[in-house]
């Protein structure tokens with residue numbers, strides 16, 4: 001072997017290495033050659049790998065972890081909805097409804113005839129926001145198409161010009177799994193729900209942003225947001241087929257900041273052709289692959305479109321979600337038969353499914369669908385690691401049944417941070433808020449739990465998910481369900497090795513072990529040494545490496 005191969009390209013030493021590898025949980029130094037980890041061990045032993053061309057990074061007491069893995073992300077949606085020059089009106093940016101309207105008025109003043117899409121309203125966190133009628137939107141933007149999208153991405157409100165641009169009228173059928181709200185005469189009111197209907201309006205009104213140049217720029221911006229948060233791999237958990245080449249091209253550029261795993265929208269058409277579709281059959285470390293099909297079994301608690309065994313509270317806020325004031329609950333997007341049919345077809349074709357599900361009633365129906373799909377070949381379903389996404393109101397018995405089937409769960413942990421108080425005070429009461437995203441229960445039933453931020457629905461920050469999982473604190477500082485807390489070690493596993501496993505990538509990423517890719521996140525200090533209540537403020541990402549190449553640094 002030549003001397004060139006005996007020395008490393010990159011050595012990181014002088015800090016605490018948290019490997020997530022149970023065989024060697026902690027080390028002092030890591031060496032990298034050709035984008036691959038070649039050494040994990042003691043600082044004294046790494047010295048021998050140092051050559052004239054080796055870059056040595058002194059961690060100065062910082063912590064080195066595997067790059068975070070966003071199990072359920074939406075880089076393509078981030079690119080389309082919040083990348084500059086988009087109008088970002090999410091509650092994390094526009095504090096209240098007045099700020100939302102001011103922001104829209106200002107954009108209209110600057111470009112009175114341009115199409116405009118404002119992303120991210122949330123009437124629960126922006127309670128002073130008026131009801132979004134087509135008339136109000138026509139008044140706000142009389143000279144062009146205007147869309148206002150909900151932060152959950154499950155609803156959109158269009159003005160008259162936007163409906164016209166999208167060619168939606170009384171003769172337009174509802175796309176599968178979604179619908180246009182209609183008045184008594186059958187005319188669309190401008191309000192639409194769920195992915196395909198929302199997407200049709202977005203694409204029509206924002207067609208300029210879909211041009212190759214602006215789109216590539218927006219995707220690059222979205223990738224950079226991930227790198228800043230320490231993320232090296234993200235799923236794109238519902239990519240439209242025509243955006244696949246854009247994502248693939250973006251990961252193919254020499255300075256790409258993110259590895260992407262795409263899940264296509266699991267339409268009946270895709271299911272019918274799943275055998276011949278573009279899914280990558282063998283897990284690899286490639287920067288891009290299309291790997292699965294995404295289904296939506298229900299919607300969002302913020303729009304009363306989830307099916308639960310418990311009622312909404314009789315409150316003004318709950319009524320604003322569309323909840324039945326007599327204590328009813330939302331329904332599912334598919335019938336159990338439709339769901340079972342889709343899951344069965346994808347499973348038979350060897351394509352992993354990931355199903356969006358919040359309500360406990362919905363979760364049971366998804367389990368039934370998975371069980372039916374498993375019947376011919378239980379091991380085949382298990383090997384595909386079928387996923388359940390978000391899991392707001394899941395019970396212990398349901399986690400047990402999911403584990404038995406081989407289904408795996410990814411929790412939307414920062415729901416508790418941003419909406420914990422709303423869940424407790426406005427929607428379901430403190431008991432349900434305390435077991436919302438019941439990570440402890442899931443973990444104790446043997447699940448390899450992952451935590452996610454869901455792209456645009458909360459700021460993409462794995463360290464925020466970790467802090468919330470450990471503290472169960474909302475933005476006001478209230479604690480919702482202390483008994484559901486994870487330890488910091490568990491929470492870190494949930495955003496690294498567990499998420500990598502859910503993406504079938506545990507042989508390539510998610511741990512620091514020789515032979516795996518050198519995907520790294522550097523934190524300013526070891527989170528295990530920080531009091532739980534200080535995690536959010538005191539721990540942050542200082543650098544990110546993808547296959548040994550620095551993709552972001554605070555310096």
Ligand SMILES: [Zn+2]
Nearest residue numbers: 072074237454
């Ligand atoms: Zn999502």
